[in-house]
Amino acid sequence: MSELLQSFPDFKPKTHRLLRRQLSLVAEKDLDVETKWHSLLSLVNEAYLSADRERRLLENALDINANELTTANTKLQLFINNAPAGIAMFDTNMNYLFASRRWLDDRKISSYDVIGNNQYELFPNTPEKWREIHRRCLNGETVSNDEDLIILPDGSEAWLRWEMLPWKNAKGQIGGIIILSENITKRKIAESELHIASVAFQSRDPMLVTNAKGIILKANEAFSLATGYSVEELIGNSTSILRSEEHQDPVFYRNMWEAILSEGRWEGNIWNRRKDGAVYPVWLSISAIRDSKNEINHFLAIYSNIRDPREAERKILELAFYDPLTDLPNRRLLLDRLQQSHLHAIRSGKYGAILMIDLDHFKTINDVYGHDVGDEILIEVAKCMRTALRDSDTAARLGGDEFVVLLTDLGSDLGSAGLAIKVVLDKLITLLSQPKIIHGITHHLTASIGVTTFPNEDKDINALFKQADIALYQAKTSGRNRVSIFNTEMHDKFVERVSLGDRLKSAVNNYEFIIHYQPQVNFDGKLKGAEALLRWQSPDQELIPPLSFIPMAEENGLIIPIGYWALNTVCQQLVAWQKNPQTLELCIAINISALQFRQPDFSNQLKKILLETGANPHLLTLELTESVLLDDLDNVIKIILDLRAIGVRFSIDDFGTGYSSLTYLKRLPLDEIKIDKSFVTDLMNDPGDRAIIRSILSLANSLSLNVTAEGIELPEQRDFLAKEGCSTFQGYLYGRPTAIDEFNLFVEHFSAASNAH
Known part of the structure; x- marks a missing residue:
């Protein structure tokens, strides 16, 4: 550069002044006439550096403002989507600009269908009254309605309370309208039901309503006349004032309430007591009333007098010992017969057996087809049991879909007793597996059965029930639709599981x-982030791996509080990483239990955690196992779309080891799939694994999905996967799972090594 400068003579004054005029605008000062070329060059360079510094300061300010705006926008989006009112925004031509999640759900429409589209083109049959209201609002009016009935796209109706007001742009001009609406359909239905109930209460049949604790809230005049109590005397009292303890013992009432709580209703003959002490028989019908959360909050009782007390007493005694739905013996009669059979077995030396039976997935039948169909199936099951058993045997229904069979006189040795039990089981299973046609629909039933024999070491009949129950549990956990026979090893495992369950509850609390x-x-070798893996550290510092406790946590529901704790912890970690430039962009992936994901409020709970911690949703990936997708795929898609709208990413974990349906993969709005390590471990030696991996990668590429491969331990595995198009790697080749302090040290070393390269 110096040689170049020396080759230029001093500029002549005229030329120099022209250049000076231009540079003085940058330097903001006059230049000396005698300035050399290199002085000018130095001044130009100084001016450039000054301008460049100002540019960098401006860019940094813009970046900071952009991040603040992104965070504020995310929080605003979370607030709007969780607000109790639906919100929608339109321009002056009634084109949708925005619609909150509540607005879309209330109207059963999708954001993809409406945003950017015209209200009148979407709904050409929009009534003129609505068009007129829109025009009034666009002219500056605020319009509201406390009760408005609308027709939804599927033809159903909804009641809304709404307010419509104009919004103004930066120039103060009306830019369109905003509508706030609240769905009051449930309230209107409740009001209608209350009106119907009020009319029904004028009935001649005695009626009363209680709360969930049996305290009388309302009674009609007919009930007052039947009992001798005035309506005022009844309200606020417990229904126990009507009981006749001489005719029904506590077991009767316990059975009655078990039926009400499990099946939602009970009816039958019962003896009640009037205010004057007189006892009289009635036919009583009790129905449980549930709220919007499916929890019982009221009971409705209706009864009528029975003229023949002897018939009433006969029926009451029948109800005390028999299940009213199936006419099988109930628990009370079963225990009495088991007591006698146990004593007989001890005296005679002949074995007996208890078979505890649960219908597989019976709850699904009730949920899908209704309790009426469920009841019909229970009646059919009872018929199968009567057909399969000898006259000396007993089949009883304990409640719900739980049945018990008592077998007696099976033989003097366990071998012959075992053969006799097998004959009964084969016949019973054959009858149960035959198609059951209820209301024109064919149902195929299977059952899980636990078996124990007596007499044995335990002389207590309650212990025999417990043994059969343990065996039943083993049958269920082994895959259902099977028979499990109790043994001491099974008992030891059960005790161990109970102990683990107790320790797990303590672990959650502590x-x-x-x-x-x-x-x-x-x-490309850059650190993307980490997968968060749950560990249980017991008080003695033992580190318990997830496979040892996650199944138990899912079984007893503790996985839900554990899962939310884990989500809160990783979100706090994301916030902590935001303070360090090295970890600013690191993501965290965390596996979500199917049970937790199916919770009705899962989406809202996660949004609440994100809002409270301030974590960036774009840095969080939820990994779902394929089992999540087997139940209500439409609801799964709805939850994923709701959370993706705020930036949360989704991945299918252990892809290829489960259901792996191309149908759900095509429909799900995913970001990533994870190749299970079982395909990676032996890929260098197994052509089949390599073919499967190529297929998964090709499929992911066609669906524009990222792919993470687990279980990478060798450079050769990584190189093969990278060559085939895998985008992310995880495994011991890079690092084992570690606590956060060790992981942060790993990040520092990894970043230093990357910078060195």
């Missing part, structure tokens, strides 16, 4: 869980 992080690395 926060004994920690999160370990395993690195995930992109194909």
Whole structure:
């Protein structure tokens, strides 16, 4: 450069002044006439550096403002979508600009269908009254309606309370309208039902309503006349004032309430007591009333007098010992017969057996087809049992879909007793498996059965029930539709499981869980983030792996509080990483239990955690196992879309090991799939694994999905996967799962090594 400068003579004054005029605008000062070329060059360079500094300061300010705006926008979006009112925004031509989640759900429409489209083109049959209201609002009016009935796209109706007001742009001009609406359909239905109930209460049949604790809230005049109590005397009292303890013992009432709580209703003959002490028989019908959360909040009782007390007493005694739905013996009669059979077995030396039977997935039948169909199936099951058993045997219904069979006089040795039990089981299973046609629909039933024999070491009949119950549990956990026979090893495992369950409850209360992080690395060698892995650290510092406690946590429901704790912990970690430039862009992936994901409020709970912690949703990936997708795929898609709208990403974990349907993969709005490590471990030696991996990668590429491969331990595995198009790697090649302090040290070393390269 110096040689170049020396080759230029001093500029002549005229030329120099022209250049000076231009540079003075940058330098903001006059230049000396005698300035050399290199002085000018130095001044130009100084001016450039000054301008460049100002540019960088401006860019940094813009970046900070952009991040603040993104965070504020995310929080605003969370607030709007969780607001109790639906919100929609239109321009002056009634084109949709925005619609909140509540607005869309209330109207059973999708954001994809409406945003950017015209209200009148979407709904050409929009009534003129609505068009007139829109015009008034666009002219500056605010319009509201406390009760408005609308017709939804599927033809159903909804009641709304709404307010419509104009919004103004930066120039103060009306830019369109905003509508706030609240769905009051449930309230209107409740009001209608209350009106109907009020009319029904004028009935001649005695009626009363209680709360969930049996306190009388309302009674009609007919009930007052039947009992001798005035309506005022009844209200606020317990229904126990009507009981006749001489005719019904506590077991009767316990059975009655078990039926009400499990089946939602009960009816039959019962003896009641009037205010004057007189006892009289009635035919009583009790129905449970549930609220919007499906919890019982009221009971409705209706009864009528029975003229023949002897018939009433006969029926009451029948109800005390028999199940009213199936006419099988109930628990009370079964226990009495078991007591006698147990004593007989001890005296005679002949074995007996208890078969505890549960219908597989019976709850699904009730949920899908209704309790009426469920009741018909229970009646059919009872018929099968009567057909399969000898006259000396007993089949009883304990409640719900739980049945017990008592077998007696099976033989003097366990071998012959076992053969006799097998004959009964084969016949019973054959009858149960035959198609049951209820209301024109064919149902195929299977059952899980637990078996124990007596007499044995336990002389207590309650212990025999417990043994059969343990065997039944084993049958269920082994895959259902099978028979399990009790043994001492099974008992020991059961005791161990009970102990584990108790310890797990204590662990939840005492926060004994920690999160370990395993690195995930992109194909270009840059650290993408980590997978969060749950560990249980017991008080003695033993680190318990997830496979040892997750199944139990899912079984007893503890996985839900554990899962929310884990989500809160990783969101707090994301916020902590935001303070360090090295970890600013790191993502965290976390596996979500199917049970937790199916919770009705899962989406809202996660949004609440994100809002309270301030975590960036775009840095969080939820990993779902394929089992999540087997139940109500439409609802799964709805939840994923709701959370993706705020930036949360979704991945299918252990892809290829489960259901792996191309149908759901095509429909689901996913971001990523994870190749299970079982395909990676032996891929260098197994052509089949390599073919499967190529197929998964090709499929992911065609669906524009990222792919993470788990279980990478060798460079050769990574190289093969990278060559085939895999985008992210996870495994011992990069690091084992570690606690957060160790992982942060790993990040520092990894970043230093990357910078060195």
